[in-house]
Amino acid sequence: MPLAPVKRRYCDRDRHYVTPAARDALTDAATRLAKDFPGIVVGFMDGSGSEGIVPFPPHLSHGDGRQVDLALCYTDTQGRPLAEVPDTRKWGGYWPAEPPRPGERIACPQGREGRAHKPDPPANRPWRLDEERTRAMVMILIADPRVRRVMIEPHLEERFGLWGHSKLRFAGCQAARHDDHIHVDFY
Numbered sequence: 189m190p191l192a193p194v195k196r197r198y199c200d201r202d203r204h205y206v207t208p209a210a211r212d213a214l215t216d217a218a219t220r221l222a223k224d225f226p227g228i229v230v231g232f233m234d235g236s237g238s239e240g241i242v243p244f245p246p247h248l249s250h251g252d253g254r255q256v257d258l259a260l261c262y263t264d265t266q267g268r269p270l271a272e273v274p275d276t277r278k279w280g281g282y283w284p285a286e287p288p289r290p291g292e293r294i295a296c297p298q299g300r301e302g303r304a305h306k307p308d309p310p311a312n313r314p315w316r317l318d319e320e321r322t323r324a325m326v327m328i329l330i331a332d333p334r335v336r337r338v339m340i341e342p343h344l345e346e347r348f349g350l351w352g353h354s355k356l357r358f359a360g361c362q363a364a365r366h367d368d369h370i371h372v373d374f375y
Contacts (some may be wrong), residue, residue: 190222191215194231194259194273203244206235207253210374213334214256220328225321231259231273233369246303248363254336254374260286260367261321265314274315285309285368286317288343295342296361304364323348329372330355339363339371 191214198204206214218230235256236244242251249255262270262284274284287308288294299305322344329335330353339359344367345351359366 189215189218190228191218191230191232194233198233198235202238204232204235205238205253206256207374209334210235210254210256213332213374214372217325217328217332221321221325224324225269227271228261228269228321229271230325233257233259248359249371249373255371256374257369257371258325259369260284261318261325262315263318265316267316269318269321270315274313276309276313279310279313283309283365283368284313284315285365286344287367288341289347292343293346295358298361300365301362304362306365306368319347323350326350326356326370329370334374336373336375338373339366341365341367343367 193199193204214230214232221230222228234244234247234250236251236253240252243249244251259273262274264270276284283306285306285308326338326340326348329338335355337355337357339357342358345353345356350356359371
C-alpha cells in the first residue's frame with residue numbers, strides 16, 4: 189500500500205481516523221502517485237481522533253475525519269529520493285521544512301504567533317524538498333473532486349506554478365507552517 193503513517197504514534201495514539209470517503213480519496217491519490225513514482229509511499233500524520241471532537245488539539249481544525257496532514261517528499265543533498273521523512277532530532281528538533289528561497293514570498297514577515305512559530309532548518313541540512321514528487325502529489329489532490337482544499341505555504345504554491353488555484357489556501361500566521369507538510373480537507 190503506498191499510504192502509511194510517518195510514525196507509528198499517529199496510529200498508536202488514535203490520531204489517524206478519517207471518513208471512509210477521505211480514506212478512499214487518500215488511497216486513490218497514493219496509488220496514482222505510485223504509478224508515476226514507483227516505490228513512493230505517501231506519509232500521513234494527524235487525521236482525527238475517534239471521538240470526533242473539533243478542534244482536535246493541537247490543531248485549529250481536524251477532528252471530524254475530513255482533514256489529514258500529509259508529509260512532503262524529500263531527497264538527500266544529491267537529489268536521491270528519501271524513502272522516509274527525515275529524522276530532524278539531531279538537527280536541533282527542526283521539522284523538515286522547506287523555507288522560502290531569496291526573493292520568494294514570505295507569508296508571515298512578522299513571524300508566527302505562539303506555538304505556530306518554528307524556525308527555518310539549517311542550511312547544511314542533509315535533506316531537500318523533492319519538488320517534483322511533492323508537486324505531483326499536490327496536483328493529484330487538487331484535481332480530485334473529493335478534496336475541498338489543501339493548505340500550503342504561498343512560497344511553495346508559487347514555486348510549484350500553482351499560484352491562485354482555487355483549492356490551495358494559506359492557513360494564516362496563527363497556524364502551523366505548511367512547508368513541512370500539507371493539510372488536506374475533504375468534502
